[in-house]
Amino acid sequence: MSFQxxxxxQADSEAVTALLQKSYAVLLRDAYAAEILDKALPLITKARPELLVSGSYYVAEDDAGRIIGAGGWTKQSPTGEDExxxxxxxxxxxTDPDHTGKGIGRSLMTRCMSDALDAGIAExxxxxxxxxxxxxxxxxxxxVEPFPITLPGGVVFPSVRMSRSL
Structure with missing residues (x-):
């Protein structure tokens, strides 16, 4: 399978939302309790318009033009902390759960790192x-540390803060 x-x-909004809904519903279910996912998934699976037009958010498309992966980076922290x-x-x-393990996430990360280095980002x-x-x-x-994120409505979503030098 090849992808680009x-x-x-902004035109990718519906396809990215569909990808995130499919990906997170399948890939998160073994890591989170069903009651957390029932509340969190509607909040975390919508494409973020400001990311889509940021110039540093990317999609991976298969040969048919279907979005099978998405991800990016910003200078701003999504939590407002650790900047x-x-x-x-x-x-x-x-990543589309039907296409995990095929280098899609790694390709998106490589693009993020390359573009961030070009923008003067060190970490x-x-x-x-x-x-x-x-x-x-x-x-x-x-x-670095466990990092519970409080979503709208007081939903606490466990996560892990991680870091790396570029």
Whole structure:
């Protein structure tokens, strides 16, 4: 299977949302209790318009033009914490569960790192899902601390803050 990574646009909103819904519903279920996912999934699976047009959010498309992966980085932290003048933050990664293990996530991460280095970023933070920790570790990230994220409505979503030098 071949795929291409490109910068996202606002026109990708529906396809990225569909990807995140499919990805997170399948891939998170072994790491989180059903009652957490029932509340969290509607909040975390929507494409973020500001990311789609940021110039640093990317999609992976298969040869038929279907989005099978997405992810990016921003200077701003999604939590508003742990920001420094020379760090960036990995944002809203997801891979179609039918296509995991095929290098899609790694290709998106490689693009993030390359573009971030070009922008003068020296370090990445990441607020990983519990099941995503192994992927980020394989990409050179170190676990820093458990980091519960409070979502709208008071939903507490366990995550892990991770970091890596670029």
């Amino acid at each position: 990574v490109r910068t996202s646009t 420094t003048p020379d760090n960036g933050n990995i944002r809203h990664f997801g 990445f933070n990441c607020y990983s899902t519990l099941n995503g920790e192994a992927f980020y570790r394989a990409c050179g990230f170190q676990s």
